[in-house]
Amino acid sequence: MSSERENHREDIAGRANVEDTPELLAYYNELDSLDAGALWTVANKIEPWQPKSSSEAVLWRYKDLREHVLRSVDLVTPEKAGRRVIYLNNPGRRDVSAAVGWLYSGLQVMNPGERASAHAHSASALRFIMEGTGAYTIVDGHKMTLGRNDFVLTPNGTWHEHAVEESGTPCIWQDGLDIPLVNCLEANFYVVHPDLTQPATFPVDDMSHAWGAPGLQPIDNAWSQGYSPLLKYEWGPTYEALLRYSKSTDGSPYDGVMMRYINPRTGGPVMQTIGASMQLLRPGERTKAHRHTGSYLYQCAKGEGYSIIDGKRFNWGERDIFCLPAWTFHEHGNASNSEDACLFCFNDLPVMTALGLYREEAYGDNGGHQPQ
Numbered sequence: 001m002s003s004e005r006e007n008h009r010e011d012i013a014g015r016a017n018v019e020d021t022p023e024l025l026a027y028y029n030e031l032d033s034l035d036a037g038a039l040w041t042v043a044n045k046i047e048p049w050q051p052k053s054s055s056e057a058v059l060w061r062y063k064d065l066r067e068h069v070l071r072s073v074d075l076v077t078p079e080k081a082g083r084r085v086i087y088l089n090n091p092g093r094r095d096v097s098a099a100v101g102w103l104y105s106g107l108q109v110m111n112p113g114e115r116a117s118a119h120a121h122s123a124s125a126l127r128f129i130m131e132g133t134g135a136y137t138i139v140d141g142h143k144m145t146l147g148r149n150d151f152v153l154t155p156n157g158t159w160h161e162h163a164v165e166e167s168g169t170p171c172i173w174q175d176g177l178d179i180p181l182v183n184c185l186e187a188n189f190y191v192v193h194p195d196l197t198q199p200a201t202f203p204v205d206d207m208s209h210a211w212g213a214p215g216l217q218p219i220d221n222a223w224s225q226g227y228s229p230l231l232k233y234e235w236g237p238t239y240e241a242l243l244r245y246s247k248s249t250d251g252s253p254y255d256g257v258m259m260r261y262i263n264p265r266t267g268g269p270v271m272q273t274i275g276a277s278m279q280l281l282r283p284g285e286r287t288k289a290h291r292h293t294g295s296y297l298y299q300c301a302k303g304e305g306y307s308i309i310d311g312k313r314f315n316w317g318e319r320d321i322f323c324l325p326a327w328t329f330h331e332h333g334n335a336s337n338s339e340d341a342c343l344f345c346f347n348d349l350p351v352m353t354a355l356g357l358y359r360e361e362a363y364g365d366n367g368g369h370q371p372q
């Protein structure tokens, strides 16, 4: 037993470096029996010098996943599955079913006429529409029609359900949730709606009509929830905003022309635990490398390009999804010299900033580019 006992020693001043002796090993066993332990045997492990993500950088190619996602339609019904989703399972995070860090993601598919039962949960959720027509989501009575590249919130605690109109086509969207985080915090509740569905009690797309105008708020703007009243962010105005911004900025050296989706009531993130952004890489643009805390999931919404993550190149095209583990150097490039490329991203930045844990660092060598 003694040879297998953990003892993470480092021969550096200020770090734990206690050698095992027969007397200490016996002492550690006595502590074990009291459900206690000597910190110096594990201190170097539980307090690393810097974040060390257990997540791997992964690229999920849509062309590889799409047929499997569509196949699930023939294999299970939404009624039986609850939610018919193929989830993204990071090799380093399988124990918590996370796509990266404490974030979950999956691809949900629904055929015309299908409906998933209404429910609510403590986890915050979003969807990013990948393909199909006729999809809609109802959040607390607000029905929203959904189109390609639209970004939709289903915040924590809200009743929500998804469906596709009879006149629609098979629809696929990316789900993003903080399920692993909420489970880590042991705060996750889940409720199925007693009627399995909810009425749309407001005019269709009412929140987009009230809150979707740039720089304007409705006069009746009472809203005290911790998430954005603008529950849907449409692709058209988002892309137009990026194009307009690109006329008057050089962009970030690390992200090109990037804008955050915000809560128009506060200017803060769209939900308390999940933030999101859309960035545009101009034709031929290649960013410099940096790293930061937080976990990030990207989906290419337009164009094609590549990201170099921890020295490894990932080529992406439309609908491909990739993850960026915490504190990992990364840089992005647009593979086209004539078309722009857009990356949607959601992340746990609101958690990082709220807890005072956000930190970033530029890659200083080699002109800001990682060797490959």
Ligand SMILES: [Fe+2]
Binding pocket: 119, 120, 121, 125, 154, 160
């Ligand atoms: Fe849900």
Ligand SMILES: [Fe+2]
Binding pocket: 254, 255, 290, 291, 292, 330
């Ligand atoms: Fe970054």
